[in-house]
Amino acid sequence: MGSQSRPLADYSPSIWGDKFTSIPRDLELWEAYSKEREGLKSEVKSMLVSSAGGDKSILIIDTIERLGVGYHFSECIEEMLAEMHSAHAKLESYEKYDLFTTALYFRIFRQHGYSVAAEIFEKYRETDGEFSESITKDPAGLLSLYEAAHLRTHGEAVLDDALAFTTSELKSMAKSLDSVSLARQVRRALEQPLHKGIPRIEAKHFIYCYEENPSKNDVLLKFAKLDYNLVQMLYKQELSQVKRWWTAIDFDSKFPQFRCRIVEAYFWAVGTSFEPRYGLARIMFTKMLCALSVADDLYDAYGTIDELNAYTKAIERLDFESIDGLADHCKLCYNTLLNVLSEYDIDLVKQGSYYDVYYLKKAFQANMYAYHKEAIWCNENYVPPFKEYLMNGSTSSGLCLLGVSMILGMGHVDTTQACNWATSKPKAVLATEKMGRVINDIVGYEEEHSRPHVATSIDCYMKEYGVSKEEAVVKLYELIEDTWKDMNEECLEPTAVGRQFINVYLESMRVCHVVYDKDSDGYTHPEENLKHEINFIILDPLPM
Numbered sequence: 089m090g091s092q093s094r095p096l097a098d099y100s101p102s103i104w105g106d107k108f109t110s111i112p113r114d115l116e117l118w119e120a121y122s123k124e125r126e127g128l129k130s131e132v133k134s135m136l137v138s139s140a141g142g143d144k145s146i147l148i149i150d151t152i153e154r155l156g157v158g159y160h161f162s163e164c165i166e167e168m169l170a171e172m173h174s175a176h177a178k179l180e181s182y183e184k185y186d187l188f189t190t191a192l193y194f195r196i197f198r199q200h201g202y203s204v205a206a207e208i209f210e211k212y213r214e215t216d217g218e219f220s221e222s223i224t225k226d227p228a229g230l231l232s233l234y235e236a237a238h239l240r241t242h243g244e245a246v247l248d249d250a251l252a253f254t255t256s257e258l259k260s261m262a263k264s265l266d267s268v269s270l271a272r273q274v275r276r277a278l279e280q281p282l283h284k285g286i287p288r289i290e291a292k293h294f295i296y297c298y299e300e301n302p303s304k305n306d307v308l309l310k311f312a313k314l315d316y317n318l319v320q321m322l323y324k325q326e327l328s329q330v331k332r333w334w335t336a337i338d339f340d341s342k343f344p345q346f347r348c349r350i351v352e353a354y355f356w357a358v359g360t361s362f363e364p365r366y367g368l369a370r371i372m373f374t375k376m377l378c379a380l381s382v383a384d385d386l387y388d389a390y391g392t393i394d395e396l397n398a399y400t401k402a403i404e405r406l407d408f409e410s411i412d413g414l415a416d417h418c419k420l421c422y423n424t425l426l427n428v429l430s431e432y433d434i435d436l437v438k439q440g441s442y443y444d445v446y447y448l449k450k451a452f453q454a455n456m457y458a459y460h461k462e463a464i465w466c467n468e469n470y471v472p473p474f475k476e477y478l479m480n481g482s483t484s485s486g487l488c489l490l491g492v493s494m495i496l497g498m499g500h501v502d503t504t505q506a507c508n509w510a511t512s513k514p515k516a517v518l519a520t521e522k523m524g525r526v527i528n529d530i531v532g533y534e535e536e537h538s539r540p541h542v543a544t545s546i547d548c549y550m551k552e553y554g555v556s557k558e559e560a561v562v563k564l565y566e567l568i569e570d571t572w573k574d575m576n577e578e579c580l581e582p583t584a585v586g587r588q589f590i591n592v593y594l595e596s597m598r599v600c601h602v603v604y605d606k607d608s609d610g611y612t613h614p615e616e617n618l619k620h621e622i623n624f625i626i627l628d629p630l631p632m
Contacts, residue, residue: 102348111324128311155312156291187229195236201581206244238283241577269300286359346385353377359599369497376493379428387459400460447507451489458484466542477548482521506589516578520593523571527604
């Protein structure tokens with residue numbers, strides 16, 4: 089690519105038009121739902137507390153969490169789980185349980201950071217190491233083991249085997265199950281394992297499943313539906329706010345060559361931190377993702393190498409004076425970025441947070457330098473060694489930066505410590521970045537190779553190891569599975585920082601898994617698959 093050529097991408101305009109610009113709020117409905125939810129909340133709390141000490145508690149905790157309302161009772165749930173984990177300190181304590189309950193304990197404990205030995209599943213294997221034929225007659229137990237196995241860490245062969253075994257068995261029985269509710273759960277789990285799914289999406293799917301369950305608790309179901317719809321109303325207001333912010337910048341009419349993905353960016357924010365109290369964090373995250381997205385397009389699909397060299401020099405200073413001498417489109421990108429950064433300062437002061445935007449700027453600069461390196465590689469037709477590519481490509485995934493932008497907006501007292509942790513690139517953040525980069529490369533391969541583009545992880549792997557594209561993709565999916573194991577290890581206590589901060593990166597992995605699923609880049613082409621998911625959790629309420 090010559091120094092003045094533009095590697096133009098053919099991005100489609102937003103599919104949403106003005107749909108979310110103004111969403112009237114039904115205050116009467118909001119107040120009615122809120123009042124009814126508060127009344128039911130105390131009943132659900134009583135139900136939870138009265139189950140303590142019995143083996144029913146783990147099932148109630150799981151049901152409450154899967155219905156998406158666990159955040160209302162998080163302190164109570166943590167206290168109960170701490171006691172339950174102490175009572176299950178020895179392997180023998182699981183002997184009395186069937187497969188369903190054993191796997192449920194394992195999954196819930198691990199989801200909450202408790203260590204549980206994978207050896208508790210050895211009793212379901214024969215002397216030759218194969219899983220016992222008898223458990224194939226227990227579909228609920230198989231499903232429970234399948235979901236538990238996704239929380240495996242490195243070196244847990246019994247869980248690697250369990251995942252392969254249960255996947256095969258559940259696929260073969262999915263169409264012949266008698267229970268409508270269980271059949272729906274099995275189909276959903278095979279399509280989207282719970283541990284890799286976006287909580288808000290999975291909660292809604294589970295509400296539909298739970299509704300079909302003959303032993304459902306009507307109070308709990310009603311509470312979950314009311315809560316889901318109330319939180320969704322909040323999302324609509326937040327999205328409307330950021331949509332108006334983006335419209336005021338008028339980026340789309342000035343430079344339609346860049347992606348306008350404000351709705352998709354907000355969806356990403358919901359996936360990363362769904363709880364109502366993190367509204368400011370979601371709005372700030374959305375703005376940062378939009379600023380990052382236009383910068384990505386500038387480096388990857390519009391700017392010439394000379395323009396990018398000048399832009400990167402300006403990024404080193406991050407001040408308004410540095411805008412002089414930049415091309416018009418570069419000026420707009422740069423202005424957007426600086427305004428987003430100054431809004432962080434203003435909004436965080438309003439919130440009364442103890443914070444330091446230094447970490448955000450540091451992460452953003454690192455991201456731009458990584459984009460710039462890729463632009464140079466593209467300009468020089470350089471295919472780096474796989475390790476060198478992945479080191480730079482992890483940063484250019486943007487996921488460290490986006491996590492920091494979410495953490496800053498969450499308003500916790502230990503924000504500065506958490507930002508320092510994230511920007512030092514611990515294993516949890518690296519796992520998220522690698523996973524995001526590689527899955528993006530895999531699904532975007534064909535489109536990116538239709539124009540001048542930097543070599544991706546697939547190209548680098550093919551060149552270094554002399555393998556075909558298909559073989560490279562198989563290896564890269566193995567690498568993705570390793571990143572999940574890395575993350576699962578990082579989520580176990582004791583953790584380096586509060587779990588809410590590590591969860592930001594875990595949820596980012598889940599969003600990547602959903603957005604870049606089914607061989608399509610859902611962020612760039614939401615019309616293919618992501619449109620449905622956005623309507624599902626932001627637009628369409630549950631029927632009451």
